[in-house]
């Protein structure tokens with residue numbers, strides 16, 4: 001029997017390039033103004049899934065990403081790197097979801113595939129919560145293994161995994177079906193494959209092609225593998241009341257810009273006399289020594 | 290009912306982890322403010338030390354289970370017992386350490402109880418809230434305060450409708466403050482007969498745990514390097530300076546990500562919080578997530594080529610210059626002057 005793996009990958013704003021205009025009034029992130037990238041840990045997650053496919057061969061890897069239309073980039077990129085296919089979970093009703101609502105929507109999408117294994121990144125760099133993986137596991141009643149650093153072995157029944165903990169490592173066995181979250185110290189993802197890039201560079205969602213005013217019906221009929229399917233609330237059978245701002249128990253009460261209170265500071269240059277002066281003062285005031 | 294619970298994590302040595310003791314200290318203050326009790330949850334084996342430690346934190350009740358299925362920590366066994374406990378006890382607030390245990394367990398419980406969970410809070414405060422749209426007042430909510438997104442912003446998160454209000458907090462963020470007087474908490478045993486074979490499907494085959502390597506929190510002087518150090522080789526000079534001053538070495542996330550130093554040395558919101566007598570920031574810009582872990586240092590020196598680095602604003606001494614020139618001179622000058 002073919003093994004099915006779902007990799008959950010998120011498109012995240014590149015938080016290394018955040019300006020002050022990045023937050024909206026309601027406290028949610030204005031993703032529109034930031035460069036969007038493949039969440040780093042999710043690339044480690046994809047690699048782990050690809051390693052399983054290398055070993056067991058008869059494996060199908062599906063990537064699911066939840067986000068706006070442009071998050072289809074994530075699916076293309078994952079396919080270039082070796083994933084078999086992907087779905088874009090997209091709906092205005094998801095807007096403003098916290099981790100609980102997000103994990104609900106994603107768990108509904110995962111349920112449609114009924115995979116043997118769900119692979120997540122440990123955490124997404126926009127919030128660093130590491131909550132979505134375990135919450136999906138709970139919703140799907142799956143055992144979870146978090147902080148995975150290495151796949152030691154795998155067969156059709158179970159995996160051996162090494163976890164990275166604060167003070168060491170732990171090796172565990174887990175039977176399928178299961179959900180795991182992969183740590184950034186796991187193997188980096190293999191590069192995009194040139195042949196796959198050629199084959200899939202025209203893979204699009206219907207919405208993307210509509211926005212470009214292109215006719216897609218013939219293309220998708222001829223080459224169905226170029227169709228990245230979009231799923232909305234109804235498609236995954238999600239209940240609206242658990243989605244979006246309304247379905248999110250956490251609310252942002254207040255957002256405050258951090259105003260730095262300028263301290264009275266002493267300035268020095270890198271000249272020898274200056275450094276001597278600094279060290280002298282530190283010694284005299286017994287801060288050091 | 291309506292009490293504050295702290296999930297107390299056990300260390301390899303069967304003691305309560307520092308982060309949990311810090312949360313008990315904070316939890317006690319919140320409990321006093323709300324006029325409710327503080328309760329502790331401890332699951333594991335050989336709990337005598339833990340019980341003794343808990344006498345110093347003003348805990349009213351310890352919910353415990355002493356059973357070999359519960360140590361070392363495994364997700365499903367702990368999740369099942371903790372969830373059942375919370376369903377019965379209906380806590381108002383629950384706090385977890387933001388560790389590989391707390392971050393594994395808390396989201397699973399939050400999902401099961403359909404309640405909110407805020408990760409990596411840097412402060413917890415009790416306050417009120419008015420929802421103008423619903424025209425509703427909420428009293429005594431837990432403000433879960435954390436730096437959000439991108440660095441220039443502090444967000445206050447609340448859970449107006451759902452209970453418990455849950456949060457995780459990193460080690461070192463809250464102060465460890467034992468009570469002056471010890472007490473004898475009531476001990477309530479948790480029924481482990483709830484556990485079924487299916488809660489044991491994940492098996493721990495092997496563990497390799499090392500004694501704690503660095504203890505950044507204990508250091509009186511901290512020499513911290515950022516991305517501006519330029520390379521792992523350049524970072525070595527920080528260890529030299531630290532040796533000379535009797536200091537520990539820390540790093541920013543950018544430095545850790547670049548491989549200049551190990552993850553265990555990261556200071557900040559997602560690393561360790563330190564409060565040394567002196568913090569020497571070398572090639573560090575001073576993003577809010579970093580400042581969250583060091584801005585309570587008594588004295589701060591910033592060494593930075595840019596006069597505009599945000600860290601300079603909170604520094605007592607600003608050296609505008611290249612770290613690779615400044616640090617050797619500092620060492621030289623120090624050696625000369627202590628003679």
Ligand SMILES: Cc1cc2nc3c(=O)[nH]c(=O)nc-3n(C[C@H](O)[C@H](O)[C@H](O)COP(=O)(O)OP(=O)(O)OC[C@H]3O[C@@H](n4cnc5c(N)ncnc54)[C@H](O)[C@@H]3O)c2cc1C
Nearest residue numbers: 515516517541542543557558559560572574578579594612
């Ligand atoms: C959710 C989240 C959590 C985070 N948690 C943390 C955390 O816990 N800890 C943390 O540190 N960061 C954290 N960050 C990252 C944080 O936002 C910053 O990106 C990071 O702190 C920047 O590190 P840095 O100052 O070393 O690097 P940079 O911002 O790149 O700064 C380098 C500095 O070095 C100076 N410099 C360059 N060359 C030299 C030289 N030769 N001599 C002297 N100075 C020089 C530059 O002027 C600059 O100021 C987090 C981010 C997010 C989004």
Ligand SMILES: Nc1ncnc2c1ncn2[C@@H]1O[C@H](COP(=O)(O)O)[C@@H](O)[C@H]1O
Nearest residue numbers: 008009066120121123124129130131132
């Ligand atoms: N919108 C999303 N789409 C797909 N996967 C997601 C999404 N949000 C979170 N995830 C997955 O959950 C992991 C943890 O995310 P977080 O809890 O936000 O830190 C990520 O690394 C992804 O694998």
